[in-house]
Amino acid sequence: MSHVLKNLTVKVWRQDGPTAKGNFETHVIDSITDEASFLEMLDVLNERLIADGKEAVVFDHDCREGICGTCSLMINGQAHGPQRATTTCQLHMRSFKSNDTIVIEPWRAGAFPIVKDLMVDRSAFDRIVESGGYITSPTGGAPDANLIPVPKPVADASMDSAACIGCGACVAACPNGAANLFVGAKIAHLNLLPQGQAERFKRAEAMVDTMDEHFGSCTNHGECSAACPKEISLDVIALMNKDYRSAKFKNRKELSRN
C-alpha cells in the first residue's frame, strides 16, 4: 500500500526576521514514504539540517489534525497545498510524486508580517475578534440552555461558519490580502443565532471597521473560499456586507421590533 517517493527537490523560504531579506534554499529529499505527512517531510529535513549543524526551518504547527489552524504554508503557490479542503498538516506525501519540485513559502500578506522563515504573525485576526467577535454573556447569568430553541437549519448554518479555524489561508490566497472570508465567517456564526441578535449590528460594524484597519479590500475573486480548508462559503461575505450596511442606518433602540 505504501510507496516511496524519490528525489524530491524542496525549495524553502528562509528569512531571518521581519525586516531581513529572504531567499529560497534548495534541498533534495532522496526518499520518503508517501504515508508521511507534509510536515513530517519537513521534520525529516530539519533533522538533517541539525545533523549538518544548521538551523532548522522555522514553521508554525501544532495539532497536526487540521483543527488548530496553526500550520500555514504556501505550497507550490497554493495555500495549504494542492488537496482540496485540507490543511498543510493533513496533506500527505501521496499528493506528490517522485522527482517533483516543491516550493514552500510563508503566507504572504501585508497584514501578516513574516516572523522568521515560514512563520508569520496573524495577530490582526485576534484584534478583529477582540473588537466585537463575541456575545456578551458574563459567566453565571446564562438562562437554561433549552430556553431559546434554535431551529436546526439555523444551528447548522451557524456551525458551518463557526468551522473556520482561523488559519489565514483566505488572506494568503487573496490577491488583495483581504480578510473578508474570515471576518464574514466570524460574523455569520454569531449573527445567525438568536443569542447573537442583541449585538448583531454593533458587532458587524466594529469587526468590519477593525478589519479595514489591517487588511486589503475584497473585490470578489473568490480565491479565499477555494483555498479554505474548511470550505467556508462566500455567502458569509454577503451576510457580513448585509449586516454592515444595515448597521449603518438601523435605529438600535428599535432592535427588538425586528
Place this chain on the structure above:
Amino acid sequence: MTMLEDRSTTNAKLNSKVPAGALADKWDTFKANAKLVNPNNKRKFKVIVVGTGLAGASAAATLAELGYQVDAFTFHDSARRAHSIAAQGGINAAKNYQGDGDSVSRLFTDTIKGGDFRSREGNVYRLAQVSVNIIDQMVAQGVPFAREYGGLLDNRSFGGAQVSRTFYARGQTGQQLLLGAYQQLSRQIGLGGVRLFNRCELVDVVVIDGRAAGIVTRDLLTGQVTSHAAHAVVLATGGYGNVYFLSTNAMNCNVTAAWRAHRRGAYFANPCFTQIHPTCIPQADETQSKLTLMSESLRNDGRVWVPKNADETRPAHQIPEEDRDYYLERLYPSYGNLAPRDISSRAAKRLVDRGQGVGPLKNGVYLDFSAAINRLGRNVVEERYGNLFEMYERIAGENPYQVPMRIYPATHYTMGGLWVDYELQTTIPGLYAAGEANFSDHGANRLGASALMQGLADGYFVLPYTISNGLAPLLNKSVPGTDHPEFKRVEAEARDRYQAYINVKGTRSPDYFHRELGKIIWDYCGMERDRNGLEKAISEIPALYDEFKKDLRVTGTGEGVNQTLEKAGRVDDFFQLGMLMCKDALTREESAGGHFRVEYQTAEGEAQRDDENYCHVAAWEWTGDANNATRHEEQLSFETLQLATRSYK
C-alpha cells in the same frame, strides 16, 4: 509491598479541605462560607493565568469580568489554538434533557466508577453539579451545539454511560467550546481586563516565603526571559501525554509548567494514571510525528472486530460474519462497543499481540460502519460523523464508507497531574492548577466527553470562587514585586538553563532524544506495566538522560525564534517526569483504570484493584533528584458509594 520504605504516612500538606456535610451540600457550604473580595477591591489583585485552553481561557475571562487584573500567557500565536480545540466528540452534562434517567448523582457515580475509585468524591460531585451550568453558559455565548428539528439540544451517548448526556457540535465540540471561551477572553482583552502575552512560555515558578509570587517566562520570539509577579498564579497548561513522543496530543503540548511548579514544591499526583484512547489511527511508518484520534463517539455506531483467524488474508468485506470476532460485544454484552476506554484498549492490544491485528502492519482492529449504514442510511452516518470520515480518509488513504476504519489505542490524556485540594490549590499556597494539569476528578481513568466538562467547570465555576477565598486575606498586604532578589535569581537560572542546552554542542537533536525516551515509556509504562519492565525503564531513562545532557545538539542561538531550543527545554522536563511516572507505576502495586499492572489482574484478565493498600492518591514531592522523589499519600474515602469492582459485562 517491597517499596514500602519510601511510603510515608499522610502528609500535613495533603489536606484536601473538602467541606464537611452531605456530598450534595459540600459545594454550597463552601460557597456560603468562602471569603469574598469587595468589587472595588478586586482590581487591586493581579492573577496570572498560564494557558488559554478551556480551563485557562474561561478562568481568565471570568476573573477579569469579576474585576481582577489578569495576565494570561500562551505559547501559541493566538489564544484560540490551545489543544482543547482538538477534542471531537462532546461534553457531558447532567441535564437529563432526554429524560432517560440521568441526574447529577448518576453522572457523579459514572465518573467515580469510570475512574476506578481513585478520585476524590467531593471534587467529582461538584463537577457533576456544575456540569449543567456549563451548557447554559456555552449556549449563551453562541456555541452552535447540535439541535433537534424542534430547536432543542441534541445528545448522544458515550463510553462508560448508559444515558445520553453528551452535547456535541458535529465532530468539533472542543473547537466550538474553545472558540466560545476564547471569544469571551477576547472581549476582556479588548476591554483591558486581561493582558495577553502570546508566544510566551512559562519557564519557572517563583515561590517566596512559601507562597507563589509569580512566574518567569521566555518570549519565544526574542528569547527574552522576564519576571511577572502576581497575588495568585493559575496553571492551566494541560497534560503530559507527549512524554510518550507518539500521542494524540498536539506537537507543542508539554509538561514544563507543571514540572517547574513541581520542582518548586508542588506535589505531583498519580503520574502513572495515563489514558490510552482506544480509537486512534494506527502508526503507518517510521517518520510518524503524532497519532490522530478518531472520536470515541464513533463507537456509538461502529462495530469493533478482528478476524478470528490470525492468518486471515482476505479484505474485510470478504470475511464472512462467522469468521469475525466482535470481541467487545462478546466480552462486555451490556456495554458492547461502548465499554470504557481502558477496557476497550486492552482488549484490542491482546488481540493484536495474538496476531489478529489488521492492516499492512497488523497493528490495528476494525471499526466497521457497514451495519450502521445499512440501518440508518449513509446520510445519517454522514451527518453524524462526516468530518471524521473525511479526516480518516485524508490520513489513512482509505474511504471508511467502503472499508472499515482501522484503529488502535494511543496515549491521549493524563489523569495524573499537580495535586490540588478542593479549592484547586496546589501544595504551594497561591498556586492553582486547573483542567488536565491537575489530577483531581478522573481518578485512574477518564470517561469520554469529561475532559471538556472538567476544564470548563474548573475555569468558569470553581476557580472564581476559590481564588477569591484565597485572595481576600491578602487585601492591603504587600506582596513581593519582580525586583525581589528571588525573581532575579530564578530569571538567571532560566537564562543559564537555555544557554546550557546550546552549549552542549553534541550530535543529537532534541527530537531524537524525545523519540527514544518515548519508546521506553511506551514499552514499559504504556498500556500494560510490570515490575521487570518498570525497573528496566527506571535504569534506562537516567542513562539516556545522561546522554541527552552530554550529546544534545541545539543549532542557532538563544535570541530570536529557535524551535529546536524550545524543544530541548521541554524534552529535559519530560525526562524527569518520565522517571517519576515509572516510579509511581512501580510503587502502585495494583491495577486501576489506565494503570494496568500485569501482576494484578483477575482470572478474566481484568484490572484488580487493591483497596486495602492503594485506595489513595500518591503525591510526589521533589527532592532535588528526579529519580528519588518522596511519595506521600492522601487517603480516599468513599462515603456515598461502595467500593466495588468495575464490571462492564
